[in-house]
Amino acid sequence: MAANYWTSSQRLKWQLTKTQLEHTRRADLLFCQEDDLRLVRIYLYSLIQRLGRRLQLRQQPMATAAVYMARFYTKVAIRETNPYLVCATCVYIASKMEECPQHIRTVVSEAKSLWQDYVTLDSSKLAECEFYVISEMSSYLIIHHPYRTLTQLNKPLDLSPEETQTSWAIINDSYMTDLPLLYPPHVIALTAIYLSIVLPNVQMSKSGITSTSLESRNNDKMISWFADNGVEMESIVNCTQEMISFYAIWETYIEKDLKDLVARMMAR
Known part of the structure; x- marks a missing residue:
């Protein structure tokens, strides 16, 4: 299953249409324009990149984290979350899935040093967010990359x-x-x-x-x-x-x- 994209959850469960994506973003579009939301996506990706570099991750784990973040925000409005904590959580999950695991305290510490106004040193917050993110993705975590x-x-x-x-x-x-x-x-x-x-x-x-x-x-x-x-x-x-x-x-x-x-x- 993991080796074959055509029978994977990525194709069967997570290949969406533009109409579906537009529907998932209605809540956020009440507070910003569509172009602004596209720029927000770039900003959130930059957060993943910064944390990934601090943790010395390769590109693929950071790409996996970016997909997790994108999937999560098809289920939950950005304005209903702490995006900084969500991005840190996606990096944490991706590092485990891509077999380069990082200790949760290390991830929290690096995230805190980057975004001290939005992330605390309480690792239980990230652990709670991990369950939240995985649940919203229905536990489909295997990603096939280009x-x-x-x-x-x-x-x-x-x-x-x-x-x-x-x-x-x-x-x-x-x-x-x-x-x-x-x-x-x-x-x-x-x-x-x-x-x-x-x-x-x-x-x-x-x-x-x-x-x-x-x-x-x-x-x-x-x-x-x-x-x-x-x-x-x-x-x-x-x-x-x-x-x-x-x-x-x-x-x-x-x-x-x-x-x-x-x-x-x-x-x-």
Whole structure:
């Protein structure tokens, strides 16, 4: 079950539609605009990244934590929680699931040092939140990531080191979007490859990455591979549009403003 995405809980229980996502966010949208909510998602992901780095976690556990956070907030309104505690809890659960466990006191201590106004040193609070998060996810904790597909396709598509790096970065950025809740991991990986090769002029300035330096090359091999393997191009196009839209809105991101907005949401 864990090794097969097609029979996994991720596909059977946690692959949602845009309509379902819009329905889950109605409560939060009463207090902020849709674009603001997308920026909040970026801010929450940044919290996971900061704590993960303090704990010296690899990228995959942090990606798993980001998916947990996204799933949790399809069930619970952000304004009804302490997002800082939720993000710390997601990191704690993900570290256990990805076999790089962190002691609960260590997680709490590092979270407290980062967000002293919102997290206490009482580890029982995080333990309570752990049960809350797992319950809202119905205990479905196994996550399939796009990284494996990217690694598997590196040789068949003859990706250059720069193209591989850019694709990897785009996958990392996808965790700040709804894509992990909407599409299978292989579709997200193929979208990242498509963006890095077929659309070399896409700008990703917030992440400090740009693919404009990629040399133009013959894309026939990739297009033929897509056709021969029955890749659903409609999904790739939809994911591509989502990522381009994401990079556009990321340009408006101002951390202080988002921190204030989250504080206002928590106070309601």
